[in-house]
Structure formats: structure tokens, C-alpha cells
Amino acid sequence: MSSLMKQYKDLMAQFEKGQLVGLDIGLSAVKVAVLSKTKKTFKLDKFASIPLSEAAIIEDEVQKPEEIIHAISQAIHTAGIKKKIVNIGMDGPNTMTKRFQVPDGTKEEVEDNILWESEQYIPFGADDSEIDYHIIGDIPEDDVKDVLVAALRIDVAEKYMDYAKDAGLFTKVVDLNVLAITNLFEHVYEKDLDLYSDEGVIIIDFGAQTTTIIVYKNGAPVLTRELNVGGVLITEEIQRIMGVSYEEAEDLKTFGDENGNLPEEIVGIIDSQVAEQLAEIKKVLNFYIAAGSSEQIVNCLITGGGAKLPGMMEELADLIGGDVKIFNPFERIELGKNFSKEEIQKIATIGAVPIGLGLRLV
Ligand SMILES: Nc1ncnc2c1ncn2[C@@H]1O[C@H](COP(=O)(O)OP(=O)(O)OP(=O)(O)O)[C@@H](O)[C@H]1O
Ligand SMILES: [Mg+2]
Structure with missing residues (x-):
């Protein structure tokens, strides 16, 4: 052309x-x-x-x-x-999100405050960033606005x-x-959003290299975090222990052996990897999953390839002491x-x- x-x-x-x-x-x-x-x-x-x-x-x-x-x-x-x-x-x-409150005021004052406040949260520097914000709502009794800032x-x-x-x-x-x-x-x-918003919901995307955690409450995320753990680590572990190629290990993990069964050894590797990854997740979520705390969130939705790992849903349900469901867009x-x-x-x-x-x- x-x-x-x-x-x-x-x-x-x-x-x-x-x-x-x-x-x-x-x-x-x-x-x-x-x-x-x-x-x-x-x-x-x-x-x-x-x-x-x-x-x-x-x-x-x-x-x-x-x-x-x-x-x-x-x-x-x-x-x-x-x-x-x-x-x-x-x-x-190279990205960040942060939710915080700024004093209410004119549109310009609010925007100035948001941008000024954002600077301290952007690890790669506000000058080199594109910053966007969303006003979630007013908190009239405190005379503040609740905002979500995103930067990249x-x-x-x-x-x-x-x-x-x-x-x-x-x-x-x-x-x-x-x-x-x-x-x-x-x-x-949308139908259950009020409930999720009031009670809070933990959304986890189990990717290949990244596990993304979102804690959603009162109309927006209150916490977002990305951990460098995911499916690849499990595949590599299977590769190492079983002495097979990466592709073979990936196949074994996802589809099992020629009869579609997961060999016991693989189940063992997956179990211990899932336990390690959940321990990382627990550190991030401690504040929200401590049993009996007023901040405890018992709703959880999971997505990403790793959501399919055997035992993942059950272990996670144990961890948060609540209900884990698959986040299915086609609902x-x-x-x-x-x-x-x-x-x-x-x-x-x-x-x-x-x-x-x-x-x-x-
Ligand atoms: N049925 C399954 N059981 C276990 N693991 C699976 C299954 N299907 C896919 N996976 C794993 O999920 C991962 C891929 O998931 P996904 O597509 O969500 O990741 P990604 O978006 O490519 O990764 P990232 O978000 O880290 O860039 C791979 O590690 C793959 O092995
Ligand atoms: Mg992904």
C-alpha cells in the first residue's frame, strides 16, 4: 500500500x-x-x-x-x-491505580487536588504519565469526593x-x-452489583505470568495488585520434575495423560504450586480476609487459565472463608x-x- x-x-x-x-x-x-x-x-x-x-x-x-x-x-x-x-x-x-478522597470544591479545584495528590502514588513519575481519573461519588458528611485515579x-x-x-x-x-x-x-x-458493592468482592485473574487481584467495594476498586506468579511457574515445575519439554509439561497440566487423567505426581506438583501462589495472594489480601474482621470480604470471582487448576476453587474458598465462583462473561x-x-x-x-x-x- x-x-x-x-x-x-x-x-x-x-x-x-x-x-x-x-x-x-x-x-x-x-x-x-x-x-x-x-x-x-x-x-x-x-x-x-x-x-x-x-x-x-x-x-x-x-x-x-x-x-x-x-x-x-x-x-x-x-x-x-x-x-x-x-x-x-x-x-x-508501568501502570497504577489508586483510590482516594479529595476535598470537595469547584471542578478545577477538585481536578487540581486529584492531580496533585496522584503524584505521590505514581512510581514512574507523574511527568512521564498519562493520568486519568473517575469521580466515584460524593461523601457529603466529610465534604469530600471519592475518586479513582489511573496512570500509565x-x-x-x-x-x-x-x-x-x-x-x-x-x-x-x-x-x-x-x-x-x-x-x-x-x-x-449488574443485577447483583449493589450487593457486591456493599459486601465487597475479590476478583482474581490467574494468568500465565501475572495474577491480578482486584478488591471491589462501594462502587469501584479499593485495591488492585499484580503479582508475578502464574501458570508458567507451574508448567516449569512440571517440566523440571518430570524431565519433559515445556510443551509436554503444559499439555500434562492442562489435559492430563493420554486418557485425560492427571497423573498423581502432576497433581502433587500442582497442589504445592497452588499452595505457594495462594500464600502470595493471602499476603495481599490479609486485611480483607481476616476472619471476623469488619472488612472481611467473602465474595470471590475468578478468571484466567489458572482458575481451572484442580483444587484452586476449593483452596481459595478455604482461604477467604467464603464463596468462590467462576467469573463467566457469558452469563x-x-x-x-x-x-x-x-x-x-x-x-x-x-x-x-x-x-x-x-x-x-x-
Ligand atoms: N484447563 C487449564 N488448567 C490449568 N491451567 C490452564 C488451563 N487452561 C489454561 N491454563 C493456563 O493458564 C495460563 C493462560 O491463561 P491466560 O490466557 O489467562 O493467561 P495470559 O492472559 O496469557 O497471561 P498474562 O495475563 O499473565 O499475560 C497458562 O499458563 C495455561 O497453562
Ligand atoms: Mg491475562
């Missing part, structure tokens, strides 16, 4: 209407989702997930940009997506936008994965045709972030 033609297409892409393409550049896969608005909810029209090699991204640093760009193109192509405008999700140390590092966001551009896409929004999950949660569980979101049963199951497990990103409008 001539560069003029390309510029023209980029420009036209900005006038597209409807939902943005949700683009999740995870550490282990690039995922895309396209939704459309229906009468009461949304419908998932397209979805694809393209795995990345182990070394494509290391500790949040992209090592192989060409691989990322190629995976984005491939995902868009595989899903059959015609749209060009995307909402990219970011997570990790501009240079890293620009890198991601460049990858999208090189894959022929135009980035309209760069979102945070935790907000994508939160938005999806609020939509899917509300409708499904387009063309998805097989297996695909639907898989997307329900690994799709929360890209689907949440795809809720955003152009």
Missing part, C-alpha cells in the same frame, strides 16, 4: 463508529475481541488468541517487537476483524501503540487491564455464531481482559 493510501486509511479509521477492538498484549498471548451493542447487553462477534514465545516479553520488557506485531496481525486476521481502531490494555509496573507511562504506551500501528491498526484508547476487568464485571453482574454477554462449544469454554476462561477492553466505544 502506498504511504498516502495508508495515511488515508488511518484517517478514515478514526471515523468508524461502534465498539473498539479490544487488544490484550499479554505476556503469553496476544488476544483480540470485537463486540457489538445489542438491546440489553453486548454480543461477542470475533475473538482470537495467538500465543507468544516464552522470550517475547521478559519482565514487562518487549524483547521481540516483530513477534508482537506479527501476532497482532495474525490475531486480527484469524478472527476475521475488519475494524481498525483499538483499545490496548496495559498492566504491570506514556513512553511504554507509545511503544504499544507503535506495535499496533505496524500491524495496521489505529489506537484510540490505551486502557488498564484492571479497569477492563472491572468494567466487564460491572456489566456482567450476560451474548455470543455471535461461529463459535464452537470448546471455543466458548476457552474464551470464557481466558477472555475477560480483551472482552472488557472491547466494551469501550469509539
Whole structure:
């Protein structure tokens, strides 16, 4: 394509209407989702997930940009997506969210206060960040506003936008994965939202490299945290102990042996890994799961590939002393045709972030 033609297409892409393409550049896969608005909810029209090699991204640093760009193109192509405008999700140390209160006042005063207050919470520096905030509500008795601030590092966001551009896409929004999950949660569980909001709910996304924890209460997250633990550690442990390749270990973990059974040895490895990861999670959640404390939260929703690990739900229920459910987007979101049963199951497990990103409008 001539560069003029390309510029023209980029420009036209900005006038597209409807939902943005949700683009999740995870550490282990690039995922895309396209939704459309229906009468009461949304419908998932397209979805694809393209795995990345182990070394494509290391500790949040992209090592192989060409691989990322190629995976984005491939995902868009595989899903059959015609749209060009995307909402990219970011997570990790180049992002932050913080909920706090500022004195009430004029719109300018409130904004000044929010930005000033935010500075101390942004580890990568406010000057290098894009800062966004959402006013959750007023607390009249204290004369304050309750706000949620989200920030991300501009240079890293620009890198991601460049990858999208090189894959022929135009980035309209760069979102945070935790907000994508939160938005999806609020939509899917709208009916029970008042209850969840009053009692609080712990949402955990068990990814390949990252475990994301969101504590949601009184209309917004009160805590978000990302831990560097996930499914890859378990696969590596199986690989090491059983002396098999990484792929074989991944297969054993996910599908069991040739009869579909998990060998006892594998169950043992998974059990001890799950216990270790839950111990990390416990440290983050201590304040919210201490039995009998006035802050105790007993509702929990889980998503991500690791949510399927044998024993995970039961162990987690023991840990929080409450109720653990699978966070399934399709309890509300409708499904387009063309998805097989297996695909639907898989997307329900690994799709929360890209689907949440795809809720955003152009
Ligand atoms: N049925 C299953 N049982 C156990 N583990 C599974 C299952 N299905 C997938 N996984 C694991 O879940 C992980 C992939 O989940 P997911 O797609 O949510 O992660 P990701 O979004 O790519 O990772 P990250 O968010 O860390 O970038 C892999 O480690 C995979 O081995
Ligand atoms: Mg993920």
C-alpha cells in the first residue's frame, strides 16, 4: 500500500463508529475481541488468541517487537476483524491505580487536588504519565469526593501503540487491564452489583505470568495488585520434575495423560504450586480476609487459565472463608455464531481482559 493510501486509511479509521477492538498484549498471548451493542447487553462477534514465545516479553520488557506485531496481525486476521481502531490494555509496573478522597470544591479545584495528590502514588513519575481519573461519588458528611485515579507511562504506551500501528491498526484508547476487568464485571453482574458493592468482592485473574487481584467495594476498586506468579511457574515445575519439554509439561497440566487423567505426581506438583501462589495472594489480601474482621470480604470471582487448576476453587474458598465462583462473561454477554462449544469454554476462561477492553466505544 502506498504511504498516502495508508495515511488515508488511518484517517478514515478514526471515523468508524461502534465498539473498539479490544487488544490484550499479554505476556503469553496476544488476544483480540470485537463486540457489538445489542438491546440489553453486548454480543461477542470475533475473538482470537495467538500465543507468544516464552522470550517475547521478559519482565514487562518487549524483547521481540516483530513477534508482537506479527501476532497482532495474525490475531486480527484469524478472527476475521475488519475494524481498525483499538483499545490496548496495559498492566504491570508501568501502570497504577489508586483510590482516594479529595476535598470537595469547584471542578478545577477538585481536578487540581486529584492531580496533585496522584503524584505521590505514581512510581514512574507523574511527568512521564498519562493520568486519568473517575469521580466515584460524593461523601457529603466529610465534604469530600471519592475518586479513582489511573496512570500509565506514556513512553511504554507509545511503544504499544507503535506495535499496533505496524500491524495496521489505529489506537484510540490505551486502557488498564484492571479497569477492563472491572468494567466487564460491572456489566456482567449488574443485577447483583449493589450487593457486591456493599459486601465487597475479590476478583482474581490467574494468568500465565501475572495474577491480578482486584478488591471491589462501594462502587469501584479499593485495591488492585499484580503479582508475578502464574501458570508458567507451574508448567516449569512440571517440566523440571518430570524431565519433559515445556510443551509436554503444559499439555500434562492442562489435559492430563493420554486418557485425560492427571497423573498423581502432576497433581502433587500442582497442589504445592497452588499452595505457594495462594500464600502470595493471602499476603495481599490479609486485611480483607481476616476472619471476623469488619472488612472481611467473602465474595470471590475468578478468571484466567489458572482458575481451572484442580483444587484452586476449593483452596481459595478455604482461604477467604467464603464463596468462590467462576467469573463467566457469558452469563450476560451474548455470543455471535461461529463459535464452537470448546471455543466458548476457552474464551470464557481466558477472555475477560480483551472482552472488557472491547466494551469501550469509539
Ligand atoms: N484447563 C487449564 N488448567 C490449568 N491451567 C490452564 C488451563 N487452561 C489454561 N491454563 C493456563 O493458564 C495460563 C493462560 O491463561 P491466560 O490466557 O489467562 O493467561 P495470559 O492472559 O496469557 O497471561 P498474562 O495475563 O499473565 O499475560 C497458562 O499458563 C495455561 O497453562
Ligand atoms: Mg491475562
